[in-house]
Amino acid sequence: MTACSPALKQSLIALIPNLRAFAISLCGDADKADDLVQDTLMRAWDHMDKFQEGTNLRAWLFTILRNAYFSHYRKRRREVEDRDGTRAAELAVLPEQHGHLDLQDFRRALATLPPDQREALVLVGAAGFSYEEAANVCGCAVGTIKSRVNRARTRLGQLLLIKSGSEFGVDPAIEAIVAAGGQRVAAHK
């Protein structure tokens, strides 16, 4: 089998937190995410000979992880997608339950996105991949990534706006900037 050089092994270890972050954003569950990371590490280890040193290890590992996710969870993914409408409806009721947007709400909003949109958004918006890199990781065209990211942003924006429309308000950060923006617009009139 392949021997993993000490340097490569160190790089691999250093990227584990990144893999966990990506895994959690994909499956929305810390325990499942760690199973996914474990799976990824084992696959990566077995196929280390296919990795060309000097190329982007992070992108390579992310590709393995998302492939593992989409092959393992394909069945589940369909069920989740089917339930999207229901889940979005549940989410829209949230302001009545507790009036402001917090990280938990944000996670829930993110979880209502179709997996391919969520993946694209996280790669580009959180992990800092370029559209091209994200397209490589997902094995699709750059244009597809762009449109997925746009749709994801629009959808999340709508969900956040539902919340910010509630009288009690949103995350103070959002409320403050929206308020400040409103003030500026008013001043220009």
Next chain:
Amino acid sequence: MKRALIEIQTRRWGEVIAFASARKTEHVGRGEFGTVPEKKPNSASVVGHVGYGNTIEGKGPNEPSDLISSKDVHPKLIDRKLQAALGRHLRGMFDDVARSPVPDKFLELLKNLETKEKEQS
């Protein structure tokens, strides 16, 4: 004011539970925060903004919630601000985990894989 204090408190991250229980004891049912904007203690909202980059100067207490729902605010502007906030949330969520230490179980896993490989060769 008790309610004002509760609101300030709940504007902090991760205090949903405190809010839920406080609200349960004070009021049952909906409408408390949703239907009476005039009577809402706005000072609480303003205090809640300190430190979050509220750039309004010399305007006195304003009513941010009115501004949010106001038709005067250009939708595209709100959208841009929301998208910026969305981006921060997204990166924050990711970085929280990405900056945490590597759990021991993964180090052990790699050690085991290495040992197994050495035994095989």
